[in-house]
Amino acid sequence: MAKVKFYYDSEKLAFKRIIPKRGQKFGYVLLFLVASALFGFLCFFILANTSFFETPKTKLQARELETMQLNYQLLRNKMALMDEALTAIEERDNNIYRVYFNSAPIKEEERRSGMGGANRYKDLEGFNTSELVIASSKKVDELMKALAIQSVSLDEITKLAKQKEQLLAAIPAIQPVKNEDLKQMASGFGYRSDPFTKIKKFHKGMDFSARNGTPIYATGDGVVKKADGSLSGYGNHIEILHGYGYLTLYAHLSKYKVRAGQRVKRGDIIGYVGSTGRSEAPHLHYEVHKNGEVVNPLNFYYGSISAKEYVLLAKLANQENQSLD
Structure with a gap:
């Protein structure tokens, strides 16, 4: 049963009953519903963002x-x-x-x-x-x-x-003539007595004394630049371009086994020992050039001889004897 509300009328000195208007009742109901909805949404939002309520x-x-x-x-x-x-x-x-x-x-x-x-x-x-x-x-x-x-x-x-x-x-890295084929290492790099004039002059390579026809080997990979007798005093000779500034020369050959323009590998036979040109006896005159300058071939035999053989070869090469060309 709905509560009846009164108010005091001071003029008539009496209590009178409050009769609410119909629209006012509706407003109260609507306000209650909105407040309830907001409160419910707020509670849901709080619960949804806490660990107590997980979907x-x-x-x-x-x-x-x-x-x-x-x-x-x-x-x-x-x-x-x-x-x-x-x-x-x-x-x-x-x-x-x-x-x-x-x-x-x-x-x-x-x-x-x-x-x-x-x-x-x-x-x-x-x-x-x-x-x-x-x-x-x-x-x-x-x-x-x-x-x-x-x-x-x-x-x-x-x-x-x-x-x-x-x-x-x-790089030229082996001897051009095998040790077992050598009679001796006749003359080294440096000033030596000329066999014809007996005057000391600079010997540009090393002379390897060997029998006529002994094989001669390319000391490094390269391309044959020439195989002819165009250089005075060298007789039949071969020049090999190795690249990287290196060139080797093999002189006084009896015959060739390669031709100009041919590519060779280290250890290939390129010709045979002889005594052509300005030569006193069968031997190979061997030179190494680096960037256009002659260098001592003795420094390039690390690929074919032992340390003991190198010491002996160096001793023989450094003797100031007579060259064979």
Whole structure:
């Protein structure tokens, strides 16, 4: 039963009953409903953002977020291992490979500089995991750039290695006549007595005394520049261009086994010992030229003789005896 309300009329000195208007009742009801709705929405919002009230969807999202964070952590661990392995490769590249091939090392700031662009990671901002995702993305970009630089460096090292291999094959590195075929090492590099004038003059090569027809070997890879008798006093001779500034000359041959323009390998037979031209007896006169200057051939026999044989050969070559040409 609804309560009856009264008010006191001071003029008539009596209590009178309050009769509410119909519209006022409706307003009270509407206000109550709006207030109830706002209070209910507020309670729902509070509960929805606390751990006391989780829907299946929010639980699934929380589980996915936790899984993603775990996967990112595993990814970062793998990147750390990759970074460690790459650092070891970079150290070997700078301190071994590039040192061996006399190439300048790559600076650390060039290898590990970040990717350009201030807003490169702007699209990854504004999320709960933005810090984690951006840090991982930066590390991936750094590793990718470092790997690209290292790949280019290894390509360069491979190219240098091939050039080094070609250089080592081209350098005159063996005796032109085998030890077992020699009668003696007749004369060395330097001032020697001329066999015809008996006057000391500079002897540009080494003379190897051997029987007529003894095989003569190319001392390094190269291309035959000439095989003829065009140089006065040298008789039948061969010149081989080895590249890298090297040229070798073989003189007083009895006959040739190569022709001009032919490519030869170290150890190939190119001709035979003779006594043609200005020669006193069968022997091979052998010269080594580097960048247009004659150099002592004795310094280029490391590929065919032992240390003991080298000492003996050096002793014989340094005797100031008479040359054979």
